[in-house]
Amino acid sequence: MVTQAAAEQPVAETLARSRVIGLEWLRRDLVLRGHLAGDVLGEVLADVGSAPNAQALLAHPWTERWLATAVRLVDRGALEILPEGQVAAHLGLAVNLLAALRIGREPVTVRFDEHGAAWLPGTGAVAQAPLVRAGRAGHFGVLDGGVADGQAVRWPEVASCVELEGDATNPSLLVEEPTWVDNRSAAEPGCDRSTASDAVSHQYVEPITLTERARELIDRWADGGGSRMSPTIDVIEPPTSTVLVDFLTQMRIPVSIEPNQLGADRIRQDASFDHLSLLSVREPGRFAEIEDIASRGTDILSRRVGAHVAYIRRRYLEAAAIYADLLAGRAGDTDTWRDLCWSLRHAGREEVVRVWVLHPYEVVQVAEAVNWMIPAAWPQSNMAGMPGSSSLELIVDLLEWIAHDLRAR
């Protein structure tokens, strides 16, 4: 018969191995960056091979959380961007891992967190200091020869081997049996909200039902002689420019851009526009290279990037014409609507696009449901100065028609 403890052993070993890999990855990264915590982790990993309580330390939730936070800080570039504050404090807590492996055997140093606690994962103990020592270091000596070689360092035995700071009758530090409480708060400013939002972003997007106002607009469009036929255009798109994809990928600019839609839980899917904007300020030479490569392609990605580049270069009508062509194939893509409308806004047509800004649901739903050739009774708008883009002319007319119709109600 296999006991529960025996059954759990392989799981604990697998977990321990995985955590060792995580710690080693972090150590290498910290050493590459010249961070002292890399040396501390080196000592931790050297001890892990022989310390009797190593597996318990590696499996402890404090270790898991510490490692996850450290990795997150590295991944976010926080060591370079925000090296003080939490980065210094959190990586400073690495000494507690070492202390947990050595306490009761040799003198150790710990660091107290904001609650005055220094967790000693895997020992079953926590060193508790008064709050006045939050963020400070503490030191423990060894009493009575310490823990025997090969014996696991465990609460409560460890307490008798630890020399506490302060007066023997009134120690400033205690070693206690802890209660693990996961007190992370997602609502607090400065807390990580990306995990929550990422989880949400993969949820199924409920299709938005036609708003009452959009339904009325579509009916009136048809009553005026307009066609309800959707503007879908079947065209054979050329293959995506691999040169552009390679260059954008090298610059860490997204190349796979899904259309955004009303009801989605993100206000923007296409992050490439903002990446290109940043690049134009930070690395104008690279930006010019992308401009050149994109200008040679006729595929969707090249045209989209070309439109973004034209906007950033303040060639707004050129950008608007490309966005309008893209919308002709994806009338529900709210990102492209935003980009088109902002191009027209800068081109001096703010009054035309205001209807999209204030009534995006109606505009997008009508645009998806009708042929953009406006009803015969509607006077054509003055598109003087616009380049010859029939898609752009049609969209401006559509926007004007909707704005006029909404004003008239």
Next chain:
Amino acid sequence: MISVLGELALPDLTTLGLPDPLGEYIAIRREHGQVLNLLAVIDGSKPCLDDWIPVAAIERYTDLCERFGLYVRSGIQFDVMTHEEAEKAVGSGTLTTTRARAREIGDPRGSVHVFVGRDPAVVDNTFYAGWYPLVVGERATSKPWIDHIWFGEGLGYPTCCLEAFARNNNWSINNMPYQAARVTRNPLGLCNSIMRFTGLTWAPHLPCSYDCAATTEQSRKLRDLTLRTAPQLVPIVDGLCTGTFLLLSEWEAFALHGINRDGDGITYAGASLVPSNRPNESLYEALRCGDRLEVRDDLVVVFAGPEVVRVEACRTDGFAPRVPVLLSFQGPGQ
């Protein structure tokens, strides 16, 4: 947006007898608004400003501007939302310093977003780039990132500060005030915009550093102009820009009064809460109860005598990272 709380609570500017157009502007705006920026725009030393004018007062405001030869472009109306309302909107994380719903011009609710300057072309271009991430239909709106830079250019911000904005103003992973503090050697009140939501700081923008030469020059000119035209304001603005500040992020900052450096920390006699749309009121209360603080990496430890009354842990591994720093700003005369 709450006002300044604590020792630096602002006086009622309507009692100062400010000359026109500032006196009338304060009467219209009912808050401090953009009183210094208006002075600079009328002077021509600032190309454009943007402001929020109550709907009922927009005609009076427009008349006032036109009397001084200024061109006004009205955009959209801002209808301020509560924090709780704003949090429900899709993309609420982008609502960093303004939380409002967009309303059409003419709607009885909210305030009109106006852009004002001498040159209509400059005002128009600033207006086009000056969109705020307002909520429409329960979704936050956005503008292309490059518009932030163009908006800053329109408002006359120094190029070095706009470049720093391009590098650092990423609320997901960075903290622009911290970056400014990090490269500052000698904090100057002329560059201290921590209290900028009062409209009463010499620098209206986030500077690249708190001793930025270009910002210092601009602010010096504005202070000289104010000394000539509205000297009553000068001690008020100097008071808001000098002294010691505990700075955590764009949302969270505190002015400390009567300070003394004390080993690892400082003792203080009083504290003021810097206005923002997400101020840390509980830390402010702790600071008011306390008399000494220490910054220990990510922690702000507040003492009342020997007792710790608060330990504030400032995380940087999520949205709007916080890093606590203490900065002491020299006054313009020092």
